[in-house]
Amino acid sequence: MVTTEWSDSARAWTFAWTDGPTVAQVRAACLEAGPEASDGLRYVRTLSEEAVALGAVRLTVSRPAVTPPSYAPAMSVSLYYSAQRATPLTDAESAAVERIVAAHMASFPYEYEESLYLYDRDADEPQKIVTGSTKMPFDPGRLMPVIAHVLDSVTELRRALPDAEWRVHMDDLDVPWDETEGYVLPGMRDAGLIAELAAANDEDGAVR
Template sequence: MSTSLYYNASRATALTAAETAAVERVVTTRQPSFPYPDEESLFLYEEGEPDAIVAGSTKMPLDLDHVMPVLEHVLGSVTELRRALPDAKWHVHLDDFDIPWDESEGYFLPA
């Protein structure tokens, strides 16, 4: 059984050109620091729900030693995406578990 992290931002208006560039910049700048090139990292869908302006998922690695570094990296990336699109409604969850948001910390896994 696999576990995935899902992320979705929605609003009534489409991304502007500047917002699209900001999303692409986050994806491009975060990718080189991803800890395991052989694992799935931040993955944004081409098309999503009607009001989704950003949506994606990341399948968690089978190697348990890789799970936390992957989660931390992807949650950091999604935090940057949310800060680039602050007026969107965000939903981030690990299968059925909602990931909390903190204005200063971003997305995090509670202890």
């Protein structure tokens, strides 16, 4: 089911749906149906808890069973986050960003998993004041804790830079923003779901 919503701040209509076709597929269909009418539309696809869990298991199945998780090669799915605006960061804002990153690194629970990572700023694109990404872990039992930890930190970054235009997405899945909770995905704090994902691997690391 696709819902439509008007955004006063973005001055645009947003198409939103859960699971189903990708953003690219829906955008292409809208362009084909009405190129002029689809100009300026925004597309937001979210995933249900079941879809997130299924995707995590599929990612685990695709990795070599003999590869130790701590030294596994980078996988193709990453969480991306970026903020842009016309004015550069002030000294106070830069200090706030550094504090948030330092606090995240100090509390991140896994030594050998990728955590919050911000790129160096590009002088050729000064409007991009924050950009970064985090590769998702191979271990499905760690997937939700990593997502929750990183999204919590990105939420803090957005609250520190509220006047920037933010985008957070996992490949073609946009992570929605909630004024109360910040950036969240279904089930990312669900202990039962985390346990089920961890159970997808047996003691020697092979998928059941």
